[in-house]
Amino acid sequence: MSYAFISHSSEDKALAEQLAQSLEKERVWFDVWDLNTGDLIPRKLAESIYDSKWFILLASQKAMESRWVRYELNIAIMNWIQDNEYRIIVSRIDDCQVHPELSPFLYVDCPGQPNRAIDEIVKLILAEGGGIVKPAWSKKSQIVNRFKEIAAIEDVTNEGMNFILLWGLYGIGKTVLGERAASQVFNSHVSRFPLTRTHDLLRLSLELSARAKRQLPPPFASDEELLTQSVDSINQLIDNGYIVFFDDIEQILDEEGKFPDFVTLLLEKCHHSREYNIPILLASTRYPNLLPSLKRLSHKSIIEFYYT
Structure with missing residues (x-):
């Protein structure tokens, strides 16, 4: 029964x-x-x-x-x-x-x-x-279309966004929304990096460098060298017409929603390194504690917009 x-x-x-x-x-x-x-x-x-x-x-x-x-x-x-x-x-x-x-x-x-x-x-x-x-309502439109959220992103494209956070329950369409925003709003491709619990600075730096087709970091590189290499790779991807999309970031958050130190340092270096005309996308099923130096411009549905 x-x-x-x-x-x-x-x-x-x-x-x-x-x-x-x-x-x-x-x-x-x-x-x-x-x-x-x-x-x-x-x-x-x-x-x-x-x-x-x-x-x-x-x-x-x-x-x-x-x-x-x-x-x-x-x-x-x-x-x-x-x-x-x-x-x-x-x-x-x-x-x-x-x-x-x-x-x-x-x-x-x-x-x-x-x-x-x-x-x-x-x-x-x-x-x-x-x-x-x-x-x-239609299940498909709830998960896939996200017209209101796309419009919300379009509304702030000239506001100098550094980061766009997409957060909400598993299966509601955060990844699809990120991909659609990239193509429809920013006329860009997506370079998506799903994060896992096994990610550390070295692994992330290697993945970013490989995706940007840059020389891989040398063996035994220092953390500072790995951070610089990672930021340079992100900038290279953006210059080549890609949106960098860090997905599944709930996998690396601690119980208080904080990033590992290497991710915090990476994001800080990213938003201090240049004026982005294309933001970095972040997606999570848990609400993260983002950088204190970032200011929240607005919040609409599952989207939050951050700038320096």
Whole structure:
């Protein structure tokens, strides 16, 4: 039988259990009932989300801060992208700020009214035929087109942007948006560098140099030499008509959202080395702490613009 997966913070467990009881046990996956001693929790959660028909997020301030909720939500978004029949229901139960990319799923908005929120969720799940109303928006346009964001980037092309940050949940189209902005706004190609946990200054310098078709840094080069080589390679790529796009930067952030020192130094050198007429793009599923010397010009949807 199709069932709903309830995602919640530990502080909202009592409300989640009330919802689970209202939906009946066979219609819901609830951690208190369905996790067994010895289960590998991440695997069990992923399997249960993939096997569910509905994903219900009880959105509260604590839930928005929870790493487990973020983990579950990312899996649900991936499932939603792959399965046209999959449904995500976000229910705001306090005055938390719901990420703009979750707004299409905000079917129930009852801050401070938890009992009403439960009633509304149950009505959706137990509607005639066992389904819920499909949203009127197109999944493809939500992920791919991004017309408003492209227009927002066009609006600031003459503002001297050093960096454009694209951030949001996995699968919402940050990479596609970066590629489209490069071609449609800046008439450039993209030179994309997906970052991983194994990246260090040497590896990044080698990748940048190879992409720019420059001589590779010498063996045992100092950090200062590697930084200079990296900045020169970025400038070379820009001069050759490319936008440099550092993608997946959440992979290198620490728990506080800070960059490794070598990335901070690289970005500082980049924005001090020249006046860019083409910005550097950054994309992340986590919000990073950017350089203190950068000023945020504006914020629109998943985009933030920074200048010196």
